[in-house]
Amino acid sequence: MMMMMHNGSRNLWKKMCLKPRILYLYSTNSLSTTLLNNSLRILGPDLPEIWIPNPSSPSRPPITHRSPFIFNHQEQTAAVIDGKMMADEIRSEIANEVSRMKNEIGKVPGLAVVLVGERKDSQIYVRKKIAACEEVGIMSLMTELPEDCTENEVLDAVSSYNVDPAVHGILVQLPLPQHMNEEKILNDVSLEKDVDGFHPVNMGNLAMTGRDPLFIPCTPKGCIELLLRSNVEIMGKKVVVIGRSNIAGLPTSLLLQRHHATVSVVHAFTKNPEKITREADIVISAAGVANLVRGHWLKPGAIVIDVGTNPVEDPDSESGYTLTGDVCYEEAIKVASAITPVPGGVGPMTIAMLLSNTLDSAKRAYRFT
Numbered sequence: 001m002m003m004m005m006h007n008g009s010r011n012l013w014k015k016m017c018l019k020p021r022i023l024y025l026y027s028t029n030s031l032s033t034t035l036l037n038n039s040l041r042i043l044g045p046d047l048p049e050i051w052i053p054n055p056s057s058p059s060r061p062p063i064t065h066r067s068p069f070i071f072n073h074q075e076q077t078a079a080v081i082d083g084k085m086m087a088d089e090i091r092s093e094i095a096n097e098v099s100r101m102k103n104e105i106g107k108v109p110g111l112a113v114v115l116v117g118e119r120k121d122s123q124i125y126v127r128k129k130i131a132a133c134e135e136v137g138i139m140s141l142m143t144e145l146p147e148d149c150t151e152n153e154v155l156d157a158v159s160s161y162n163v164d165p166a167v168h169g170i171l172v173q174l175p176l177p178q179h180m181n182e183e184k185i186l187n188d189v190s191l192e193k194d195v196d197g198f199h200p201v202n203m204g205n206l207a208m209t210g211r212d213p214l215f216i217p218c219t220p221k222g223c224i225e226l227l228l229r230s231n232v233e234i235m236g237k238k239v240v241v242i243g244r245s246n247i248a249g250l251p252t253s254l255l256l257q258r259h260h261a262t263v264s265v266v267h268a269f270t271k272n273p274e275k276i277t278r279e280a281d282i283v284i285s286a287a288g289v290a291n292l293v294r295g296h297w298l299k300p301g302a303i304v305i306d307v308g309t310n311p312v313e314d315p316d317s318e319s320g321y322t323l324t325g326d327v328c329y330e331e332a333i334k335v336a337s338a339i340t341p342v343p344g345g346v347g348p349m350t351i352a353m354l355l356s357n358t359l360d361s362a363k364r365a366y367r368f369t
């Protein structure tokens, strides 16, 4: 899934991709105004038949699909969709709801995380999730197990969280070590606590018309929120999803269909993926391949959501790598009308959606509205 680029090819990318001028979209809304906002406007489990764009954001101009004629290919034309700022705003809305819950019924939502093994990236993501819980007042619990633990130890951790009334969300960090049966473990997570939305019943309900899953997977939900909060219309648009993983590409394609998009899925065996992608009004890339999507893959004026968080070797950076998206950003900003950066795009929204799902779950458990 993840690809390290060799030094030679990275330098080539540096040469080809000049540093962009950054033009931020969604930078006008201050956190203080949203702190006053009591009710959450996050796409919930009740999916609207027809989505009415968020009326709370009059200051944001709608992104229109621009005419190709106004494009100057030497310059940046894309607005940058600031996922970090949107996620900050959502987290402050969640914090308000958590404190309202605490004041009114004396309860807070609880999230339990199960982390198996010592993968660096998983440790970083889990740490970010726990810190985000702390920030908004969600109680968090964590079970860390060694790489060589047994499947039963993982199942025991899940079972104990299943019956713990203070836990409303259970997240088993993926990928699990090779020797474990991921299917069996995910099947064991209580449906009512499956805040990742990875249980086959939740995923199946997401796929079926007229069924409402209890939870929508966090990354797809974050992508849709990014589009909706940027006033991008989804209904009737041609959307290409690159990648079909269980945690990102597949559920994203399902959720987009529920929003009445015309969806094509491009994957490793697709013939001429550039040509298919170039037809899309909206491109969502979740392939896990650094810089896969080049400028010429995009229709001028397309909207680009980059789900990839690929570690690319970088001896200059403290950690030894830098995070790179699936999209060659420096090329794409000259062609697209709006794009999410990596980092600072989908990643922070994924975490915000996890908190939102956990809050929804606790509200459901306590019948708190």
Ligand SMILES: Nc1nc(=O)c2c([nH]1)NC[C@@H]1CN(c3ccc(C(=O)N[C@@H](CCC(=O)O)C(=O)O)cc3)C=[N+]21
Residues within 6 Å of the ligand: 124, 125, 128, 171, 172, 173, 174, 175, 196, 218, 219, 247, 309, 323, 342, 343, 344, 345, 346, 347, 348, 350, 351
């Ligand atoms: N059960 C499970 N649920 C998941 O939701 C899940 C998972 N397993 N396994 C791995 C993927 C990946 N994922 C990310 C979450 C946040 C960032 C994130 O916050 N990224 C920051 C930067 C992070 C950094 O600085 O290293 C950003 O893009 O700005 C990235 C990736 C959740 N996943």
